[in-house]
Structure formats: C-alpha cells, structure tokens
Amino acid sequence: MRLGEILVAQKLVSQEQLRLALEEQKRSGRRLGRVLVDLGLATEDKIAQALARQLSLRYVDLRQHSFSRAVVAKLPETAARRFRAVALEERGATLVVGMADPTDLFAFDELTRILKRDVEPAVVGEAQLLLSLDQVYRRTEEISGLAKELEQDLGGDKAVDFGALGASLGAEDAPVVKLLQSIFEDATQVGASDIHVEPQEDRLRIRFRIDGELHVQTEADLRVAAALALRLKLMAGLDISEKRLPQDGRFHVVVRQNAVDVRISTMPTQHGESVVMRLLNRSSGLLTLEHLGMPAAMLARFREILGRVSGMVLVTGPTGSGKTTTLYAALNELNTPARKIITVEDPVEYQVAGLNQIQVNEKIDLTFAAVLRSVLRQDPDVILVGEMRDTETAQIGLRAAITGHMVLSTLHTRDAANAPTRMLDMGVPPFMVASALQAVIAQRLVRFVCEGCAEKCAPSAQEARFAESLGLAAAAFKQGRGCGHCNNTGYRGRGGVYEMLEMTPRLTQAVARQDVGAFVAAAREEMAGRTFVQHAAALAAAGRTTLHEVMRISQSED
Numbered sequence: 001m002r003l004g005e006i007l008v009a010q011k012l013v014s015q016e017q018l019r020l021a022l023e024e025q026k027r028s029g030r031r032l033g034r035v036l037v038d039l040g041l042a043t044e045d046k047i048a049q050a051l052a053r054q055l056s057l058r059y060v061d062l063r064q065h066s067f068s069r070a071v072v073a074k075l076p077e078t079a080a081r082r083f084r085a086v087a088l089e090e091r092g093a094t095l096v097v098g099m100a101d102p103t104d105l106f107a108f109d110e111l112t113r114i115l116k117r118d119v120e121p122a123v124v125g126e127a128q129l130l131l132s133l134d135q136v137y138r139r140t141e142e143i144s145g146l147a148k149e150l151e152q153d154l155g156g157d158k159a160v161d162f163g164a165l166g167a168s169l170g171a172e173d174a175p176v177v178k179l180l181q182s183i184f185e186d187a188t189q190v191g192a193s194d195i196h197v198e199p200q201e202d203r204l205r206i207r208f209r210i211d212g213e214l215h216v217q218t219e220a221d222l223r224v225a226a227a228l229a230l231r232l233k234l235m236a237g238l239d240i241s242e243k244r245l246p247q248d249g250r251f252h253v254v255v256r257q258n259a260v261d262v263r264i265s266t267m268p269t270q271h272g273e274s275v276v277m278r279l280l281n282r283s284s285g286l287l288t289l290e291h292l293g294m295p296a297a298m299l300a301r302f303r304e305i306l307g308r309v310s311g312m313v314l315v316t317g318p319t320g321s322g323k324t325t326t327l328y329a330a331l332n333e334l335n336t337p338a339r340k341i342i343t344v345e346d347p348v349e350y351q352v353a354g355l356n357q358i359q360v361n362e363k364i365d366l367t368f369a370a371v372l373r374s375v376l377r378q379d380p381d382v383i384l385v386g387e388m389r390d391t392e393t394a395q396i397g398l399r400a401a402i403t404g405h406m407v408l409s410t411l412h413t414r415d416a417a418n419a420p421t422r423m424l425d426m427g428v429p430p431f432m433v434a435s436a437l438q439a440v441i442a443q444r445l446v447r448f449v450c451e452g453c454a455e456k457c458a459p460s461a462q463e464a465r466f467a468e469s470l471g472l473a474a475a476a477f478k479q480g481r482g483c484g485h486c487n488n489t490g491y492r493g494r495g496g497v498y499e500m501l502e503m504t505p506r507l508t509q510a511v512a513r514q515d516v517g518a519f520v521a522a523a524r525e526e527m528a529g530r531t532f533v534q535h536a537a538a539l540a541a542a543g544r545t546t547l548h549e550v551m552r553i554s555q556s557e558d
Contacts, residue, residue: 067484199272311438401436417523
C-alpha cells in the first residue's frame with residue numbers, strides 16, 4: 001500500500017484531503033508526508049508511524065530515546081545531516097539507524113558504505129531528528145582539540161605576538177578563528193544565551209549559560225585566553241591595547257546561515273581579561289504576545305491597556321528574567337504604520353524594522369534623560385525606555401505618559417506591588433505616579449521539564465509542605481531523569497511566569513497619599529491567587545515544570 005492509502009485507511013486524512021495533497025505534491029515536487037504536514041492535514045509523528053507500518057519498520061520517538069555518544073559518533077555529523085539520519089543503537093554486527101525517509105535507497109546505500117556494516121533502518125520524525133542532531137553532535141572534543149592546537153601555535157611564550165596573530169586573522173585555518181567558530185556553532189546548537197571565557201589561575205575555562213544555568217564547555221591552557229580576548233576585541237572594534245579597563249561592544253556572526261548578534265563585555269581580572277558574550281539569534285524572530293505564556297485573562301487585560309492612548313506600563317523583575325522580550329512582544333503588536341514608536345535603550349538588543357531605536361551613550365552625555373527630552377519633540381505615539389534608572393528619567397517618562405504618550409519601561413523590583421513605591425523612593429512626585437501608571441507586570445523565568453525524560457515523581461518532605469501551602473497537595477508532579485536531549489539536566493527550555501497589577505482607583509488614591517502600607521496591602525488583595533508564584537505552581541501541577549523551580553522563584557517572596 002502507498003503512504004496516502006495507509007493514511008486514509010487509518011482515517012488520518014480523508015480522500016479529499018489526500019487528493020489536495022497529491023495535487024500540491026505534483027506542483028511542488030515535495031514528498032507527500034512533507035506536503036501533508038505543511039498543509040496542516042496531519043502531524044509529523046502520525047505520518048512517521050504510518051510510514052513505519054507501511055514499510056514494516058520500527059518507529060522510534062526520539063523524545064523518549066536515550067542517546068549513546070559512542071554510538072552516535074559512529075556516523076559523522078555531515079553524513080547525518082545530509083541523509084537525515086542518526087545512529088541509535090548497536091545490535092551485534094548491525095547498527096540501528098533512525099531515518100526521516102527510509103524509502104531513500106541512495107541514502108541507505110551511502111550510510112551502509114560510510115558505516116561499513118549492516119544497517120537496520122528505523123523511522124523517526126524529521127523535526128525531532130533535526131533537534132536531536134543539534135543536541136548529540138556537540139563540539140566539546142573539537143573545541144578542546146582546537147584549543148590545544150592554538151596553544152601549540154602560540155608556543156611557550158605567554159605573551160601574544162600581536163603582529164603575527166594579526167597577520168593570521170584573515171586566514172580561515174588560523175587556530176584562533178577555527179576555535180571561535182566551533183564555540184559559536186556549539187553555543188547556538190544548544191541554545192546558549194551567553195558564552196563566558198574566564199581565565200583562572202592555571203587554566204582557561206569556557207562556560208555556556210543554557211536555560212539559565214552555567215555549564216562548563218571546555219578547559220584549556222591559560223595562554224589561549226589572551227589570543228581569544230584579542231580576537232574578540234578586534235571583532236567588536238574595541239581597543240586591543242587597553243587591558244586595564246572594562247569595555248563593551250557588539251558584532252554579529254553568521255552561524256549555519258543564521259545571523260547572530262553578539263554583545264560583548266570585557267573585564268580585567270587577576271589572571272587576564274574575562275569576556276562574556278550575550279547571543280541574540282536574529283532568525284528566531286520576536287515573540288508575539290500569544291507566545292509569551294501569559295494566562296489568558298491577564299493577556300486580554302494587557303492588550304486592552306496597550307491599546308490606550310497614554311499611560312505608563314512597567315515590567316519588573318531581576319536581570320535575565322525576560323523583561324526586554326516581553327516589552328518587544330508588546331511593541332511587535334503596536335508596530336503599525338499608523339504609530340510612531342521610539343525606543344531609548346542601553347544597549348539596543350533587538351533591531352526591528354519600523355521602530356526608531358536610539359542607543360544611549362553616556363561617554364558623550366547621551367543619557368536616558370537627555371534623549372527623552374528630545375524624543376518628546378519627535379511626535380511619538382509610543383516610547384520604550386530601556387530602564388527607569390534615576391529620578392530624572394522616571395519623571396520625564398511619567399510626564400510623557402501624562403501628556404498623551406504610551407510609555408513602556410522596566411524597573412528592578414522583586415514584585416509588581418513594590419514598583420510604585422520604588423518610584424516614590426526615587427523621589428518622583430506621588431501625583432505623577434498616580435496619574436500616569438496604568439499597570440505593572442512582574443515576571444520570572446522557570447525551566448521546563450524535558451519531554452524526552454519526564455517521569456512522575458514524589459515530592460520531598462520540604463516540597464510536599466510547600467505544595468500544600470499552595471493548595472497542590474494532590475497534584476501529580478513530574479521531573480526529568482536526564483537524557484541526551486537535555487544534557488542530563490532534566491530540563492529543556494524556559495518560559496515566563498507572570499503577575500499583573502492594574503492600577504485601580506483604590507490603589508491610585510493610596511499612591512497619591514504616599515500611604516505605602518495601605519498600597520501594598522491593597523495590591524496584594526488585588527493579585528490574590530494571581531501572582532507569578534501561583535502561575536508557576538499551576539505549571540508544576542500540569543507537569544510542565546518542577547516544584548524545585550517554583551520554590552526557587554518564590555524564595556524572594558518568602
């Protein structure tokens with residue numbers, strides 16, 4: 001039976017849907033399975049399972065498969081990506097290989113030739129396969145090898161020869177270039193948000209921040225540190241002769257046809273220059289409000305507030321909690337030809353068409369306050385201020401909100417209830433806060449349980465008491481046991497948890513009177529049952545995250 005007939009027989013698609021898909025297949029030349037997925041008529045998993053039945057082959061769900069690095073390494077990465085395949089397990093003299101399209105006889109023959117042994121094909125989903133390839137083909141050994149090669153290239157002298165190294169920078173085979181390329185490729189494959197290059201007393205340590213946690217990627221000889229720092233400073237246009245002062249810059253690289261913006265910060269330490277790079281993948285695009293993960297009722301209210309002509313909306317939370325992502329999701333919705341939007345940031349994190357984005361530069365006195373004064377003469381409808389850093393910036397922003405502009409900004413407070421009182425502490429007149437502030441959103445990021453190794457778990461005694469305090473004593477919790485998909489952490493991916501305080505007449509009057517105690521008490525009543533801790537607890541009860549993560553973000557609230 002053909003694939004289409006099997007899908008019809010299993011009632012996965014109708015005859016009419018199959019006819020439409022076959023017509024599209026003739027027009028585009030794509031495989032029938034891909035056409036059905038692109039048209040939204042069937043899921044990739046269902047098609048893969050049907051294909052396995054058609055060919056009497058085994059179907060493997062890669063989300064549930066525990067990879068062996070030794071087995072995976074038997075198939076080179078270039079061949080795995082070219083033929084959409086991955087080595088799964090050894091069975092005596094036979095190697096089980098997962099293939100997205102086992103009907104491709106040329107690919108099967110090439111895999112047999114490359115592996116030099118009998119191959120037993122299994123069917124896997126293509127999307128799952130591509131994600132798995134990014135996880136299992138890590139470049140740890142390659143990076144360590146390139147670091148050793150660079151160490152030998154530099155010789156025994158700890159001082160870097162600027163002339164010789166500068167002359168080799170244009171050569172693609174220069175060890176420092178190859179090392180950096182491998183580091184960036186590995187970091188983007190595993191979804192790292194930051195790369196830390198840290199010289200220690202006797203070695204160089206390179207770490208990646210993945211899902212908010214730092215993981216050691218490799219360690220190398222300390223002599224490599226100066227060469228890496230020099231090359232990165234050249235790429236960012238920084239002063240290579242200055243090693244005593246911190247420097248900041250940015251550049252962009254292309255990794256596997258993806259443009260990645262890199263923000264770089266250098267800091268002199270006792271054993272050399274520490275370099276931290278923040279990675280922003282342009283190809284991933286901006287999140288929309290729907291994809292932030294806000295509760296439906298909160299999202300509806302947030303949209304209504306954003307649609308107002310004037311007022312201020314603050315997003316609060318610690319560094320790295322996703323505040324900028326939330327604000328840009330809001331701007332993404334407001335970004336229409338009918339609105340003029342100006343952003344004032346330090347630094348500009350996302351470059352978006354249609355926005356007028358301004359980079360603050362305090363070295364030339366281009367401060368937030370100085371820019372904001374001029375911005376108001378540019379006839380904007382919406383203004384994004386990167387951060388309310390001082391009293392002057394806060395007052396100008398609030399004045400803009402009072403005089404007919406929608407102002408979005410961030411503030412560092414632990415929750416939504418403390419944001420208005422923080423502005424009062426900064427010396428902002430109470431009437432300005434009461435008149436302009438519309439809403440405050442507080443947020444945190446929690447790690448999600450890895451779907452590939454999630455399993456039910458019993459909470460510890462401490463977790464059980466915590467769950468009972470949240471009314472979740474009867475919930476079925478999950479945790480990840482650790483697998484190849486999540487680097488054995490049990491977590492894969494992160495998402496936001498939110499709370500929103502909308503300014504009511506009662507809250508506005510408390511702010512105007514500067515009655516902090518009454519305001520905080522009323523704010524907590526308004527948000528009862530709708531805090532970000534409760535949002536995280538609901539995710540834990542649904543098995544999306546763990547009680548450990550809920551306890552972590554609630555520590556400041558305790």
